Amino acid sequence: MAAAVLAAMLAALAAWSGFDALTLLSRFGWTPVLLGKTWAPESGRFGLLPYLWGSVVVGVLALLVASGLGLALALAVGRRLAAWARPAARGGLTAFTAVPSVILGWWGLNTVVPWIRSWTHGPGFSLLAAGLTVGAMITPTLAVLALGAIEGVPATWEDASDALGADPDQTLMHLTIPAASPGLARAVLLATGRALAETMAVQMVVGSQAVASLALDRPGSTLTTGILMNMAIWPPGSPGGDAVSLMALLLLLGAWWLSRQLRQWEGGRP
Amino acid sequence: MRAVRPWAAGILLALLALLADGRAHAGPYAIRVMGATSLTALLSTEAAHYSRGHPGITVHVTGGGSVAGLYAVALGHVDLGAADLLPAWTRIPAADLETVRLGCLAVALVVHPGVGVDRVSAASARRLFAGRIASWQELGGADANVVVVIRAPGSGARAVIGRTLMAGEAYARSAVVQLSNGAVYRTVATTPGAIGFVEAGFVRPGVRPLGLDGRRYLGRDWPYQAPVGLYWRRGAAWPVTDFARYAARSPLRGRYGIRACPGGSGTGVVHGPENGAGSGVGSHGRRRVGGDAGRLGGLERI
Numbered sequence: 351m352a353a354a355v356l357a358a359m360l361a362a363l364a365a366w367s368g369f370d371a372l373t374l375l376s377r378f379g380w381t382p383v384l385l386g387k388t389w390a391p392e393s394g395r396f397g398l399l400p401y402l403w404g405s406v407v408v409g410v411l412a413l414l415v416a417s418g419l420g421l422a423l424a425l426a427v428g429r430r431l432a433a434w435a436r437p438a439a440r441g442g443l444t445a446f447t448a449v450p451s452v453i454l455g456w457w458g459l460n461t462v463v464p465w466i467r468s469w470t471h472g473p474g475f476s477l478l479a480a481g482l483t484v485g486a487m488i489t490p491t492l493a494v495l496a497l498g499a500i501e502g503v504p505a506t507w508e509d510a511s512d513a514l515g516a517d518p519d520q521t522l523m524h525l526t527i528p529a530a531s532p533g534l535a536r537a538v539l540l541a542t543g544r545a546l547a548e549t550m551a552v553q554m555v556v557g558s559q560a561v562a563s564l565a566l567d568r569p570g571s572t573l574t575t576g577i578l579m580n581m582a583i584w585p586p587g588s589p590g591g592d593a594v595s596l597m598a599l600l601l602l603l604g605a606w607w608l609s610r611q612l613r614q615w616e617g618g619r620p
Numbered sequence: 621m622r623a624v625r626p627w628a629a630g631i632l633l634a635l636l637a638l639l640a641d642g643r644a645h646a647g648p649y650a651i652r653v654m655g656a657t658s659l660t661a662l663l664s665t666e667a668a669h670y671s672r673g674h675p676g677i678t679v680h681v682t683g684g685g686s687v688a689g690l691y692a693v694a695l696g697h698v699d700l701g702a703a704d705l706l707p708a709w710t711r712i713p714a715a716d717l718e719t720v721r722l723g724c725l726a727v728a729l730v731v732h733p734g735v736g737v738d739r740v741s742a743a744s745a746r747r748l749f750a751g752r753i754a755s756w757q758e759l760g761g762a763d764a765n766v767v768v769v770i771r772a773p774g775s776g777a778r779a780v781i782g783r784t785l786m787a788g789e790a791y792a793r794s795a796v797v798q799l800s801n802g803a804v805y806r807t808v809a810t811t812p813g814a815i816g817f818v819e820a821g822f823v824r825p826g827v828r829p830l831g832l833d834g835r836r837y838l839g840r841d842w843p844y845q846a847p848v849g850l851y852w853r854r855g856a857a858w859p860v861t862d863f864a865r866y867a868a869r870s871p872l873r874g875r876y877g878i879r880a881c882p883g884g885s886g887t888g889v890v891h892g893p894e895n896g897a898g899s900g901v902g903s904h905g906r907r908r909v910g911g912d913a914g915r916l917g918g919l920e921r922i
Contacts, residue, residue: 392711392773464810473767473811475796558772558797569796579799582688583774585695588711 364602370586370595377589383596389560391580391590401597403562404477404572405546405604411481411566412488412545417538419485420492427493428500429522440497446490455551458483463555470567475557477570483555484545492541499533500526539612546604549574573597649859651679655689655702656776657800658725658819659848662876663702666867677859687774693717693851699860704776704819704846709783717851718861720868724845724881726820727777728837729830730805734812736761739831746785748815751792756813768795769807769816776846777801781817784844819846820877840882848878 375383378396386397427439462482467474503526511521527534557569558579571579577597584590653663660683667679684692686703690712693701704725707714729745731737735756740748747753749768756764770791771778782788796811798804801822808814809826820837823829835841850864873879 467811471765473769473794473796473814475807553799558799559793559795561793563793568794579772579797582684583772585691 360602364599367595367599367602370592371599374589374592374596383593387562389576391584391593394589396589396593398573398576398593398597398600400560400562401571401573401576402600404480404556404570405574407477407566407570408480408484408552408556408572409542409545411478412484413538413542415482415485416489416492416541416545419489420537420541421496421534423489423493424496424500425522428497429518429526440494443490443494443497447494449487449490451487451548451551452554454483454487455554457486458551458555466567472567473557473569475555475569476567477556478566480552480556480570480572481566483551484548487548487551488541488544491544492537495537495540496530496534499530499537502533503529536612539608543605543608546608547574547601549578553578573601577601649677649857651677651700651860651863652698653679653681653689653700653702653850653863654684654692654698655700656686656704656848657683658704658776658821658846659702659722659876662870662872662878663867665872666870667863670863670866674859674862677863679863685772685774686776686779687712690714690717690851693853696853699852699856700864701851702849703851704848705779706847706849707851709779714851716854718854718856719849719851720864721881722848722850722868722870723873723878725776725848725877726837726842726879727780727817727844727846728820728823728842729815729817729832729844730808730823730827731816731830732764732808732812732814733826733828734762735764735815735828737830738828739834742785742833745830745832746787746789749781749786749791749795750789751794762813764813767811767814768792769804769811769814770795770797771801771804771817772797772799777817777819780844780846817844820879840880842882845881847881 374396378394383396383398384402385399386395387399388395388397389400423443427436427443431439458479462479463474463476465474466472466476466479466482470476507525507529508521511525512518516524552572553575556571556575558571558575559569560571560576561569563570577594580590580594580597584594651667653667660681663679663681667681671678681702686701686705687710689698689701690703690707690710691701692698694707694713694717701717707717737756737759740759744753744759748766749770751766751768753759753766756762756766768791770781782791796807798807798816801818804816804818805822805824805827808816808818809824815830818827823837829837832843835843837844850867852860852864
């Protein structure tokens with residue numbers, strides 16, 4: 351029953367967004383909208399490339415930060431930390447996953463933005479700031495999931511590797527990590543999904559400028575901040591409102607693609 | 621014919637008794653107000669005063685921005701829209717809206733205290749906001765890059781500056797866009813080299829107001845004024861229009877930066893579609909919105 355309700359809600363959301371999106375795309379053209387560089391709704395230009403670009407950049411930056419830090423944390427807690435300290439460490443990581451995103455946005459506003467400003471001499475508000483802030487935000491999530499994957503590798507396998515003469519680092523690199531790789535991939539994909547969906551923390555540090563630029567130290571926007579900035583301005587039924595629905599649909603499609611990748615990975619693992 | 625069960629008959633009689641009550645049920649009347657964040661503090665204060673004087677009437681005030689408020693009232697989602705821009709400046713269907721003016725809010729240009737400049741010409745200000753001046757040194761100021769901070773589309777302050785100072789020129793593509801006056805104030809106060817604009821009331825310690833062509837934002841001749849008004853749909857209920865007129869007469873407006881609008885200034889700031897006489901703040905005059913844009917003439921006395 352619960353699953354049916356959830357499925358119905360998602361289907362209704364997709365249908366509602368899809369109808370508005372198709373209205374906009376058929377009126378203004380698929381290419382000018384999806385690949386257009388100019389977002390100027392008051393002038394009838396609904397190019398979403400700045401938002402798409404921003405979402406990809408922030409997601410990639412966040413993943414680069416979180417993958418390295420999160421995996422290192424998981425390995426340290428799961429395989430290097432003394433056994434008596436592991437429960438506390440695991441609890442601490444789990445607690446960090448529950449920190450509200452607005453608090454991390456506040457941290458980003460007061461720490462990351464000034465730091466970027468200090469060496470770029472620019473505004474500091476930027477896609478880079480958003481990527482670093484979101485990366486810090488999703489690191490505990492990725493670390494907790496990765497820790498679960500690492501702890502799922504049977505200890506007898508590692509004992510056997512030790513018995514064969516491998517040192518701990520060799521066991522880690524050639525046994526533990528490969529054996530845990532499906533779970534690690536799941537951790538990365540789930541963390542990516544959270545990064546792409548983040549709104550508040552991003553809006554606080556990204557600068558909210560609808561520009562697609564390679565200068566990552568300059569203000570930008572993501573799909574989520576685009577929805578936030580535009581939803582109160584353009585009512586449902588207006589082209590601007592249809593564009594906001596299209597942004598929502600693109601996020602839904604991104605989430606669906608990620609889950610599909612996860613299923614494929616799990617289905618194809620050795 | 622089947623006999624009616626006693627319990628069913630009892631329920632039926634109770635329902636009939638309730639429906640037959642001849643008294644008018646004077647339940648609470650709720651007025652929903654939405655719009656400019658620069659007005660929510662004033663309207664919330666007056667809402668409490670009004671409710672104390674009018675038992676049974678409650679007023680709920682939310683922000684969301686001028687454009688959101690105007691759209692909401694035009695679509696019938698709220699009773700009153702509070703805006704610091706004119707519907708004629710937007711694509712909002714305003715033919716059925718009526719309004720009462722509260723006055724004008726000065727939109728001040730503010731800079732980080734470290735820029736080393738406290739007055740510029742209007743032409744220089746336009747170039748600053750357009751991103752055509754990269755360093756404050758070009759204006760004799762500090763060795764600091766110019767960082768432009770603006771409001772999001774839908775903001776009355778952005779509309780005023782865009783239509784007047786910018787004269788339609790686009791803001792810098794590198795500008796930082798913030799959602800509220802408070803966010804702009806904070807960003808300018810904490811970002812070396814920053815310049816932005818906020819409505820009067822948000823010029824607080826930590827930022828410095830910029831003089832323009834010898835004028836200051838508190839002066840009567842300051843050209844950048846956001847017209848502040850409350851809007852409702854034609855035929856709105858009495859409590860709605862009564863509260864709107866009540867707020868328009870509020871003696872607290874000055875405390876929130878709302879002052880008389882300069883008249884005939886030629887700045888093009890206080891444009892407005894108007895219909896009929898009585899453009900004065902507190903004049904109780906309602907003005908029909910929509911139709912041809914006109915000019916608001918004459919000083920409005922608070």
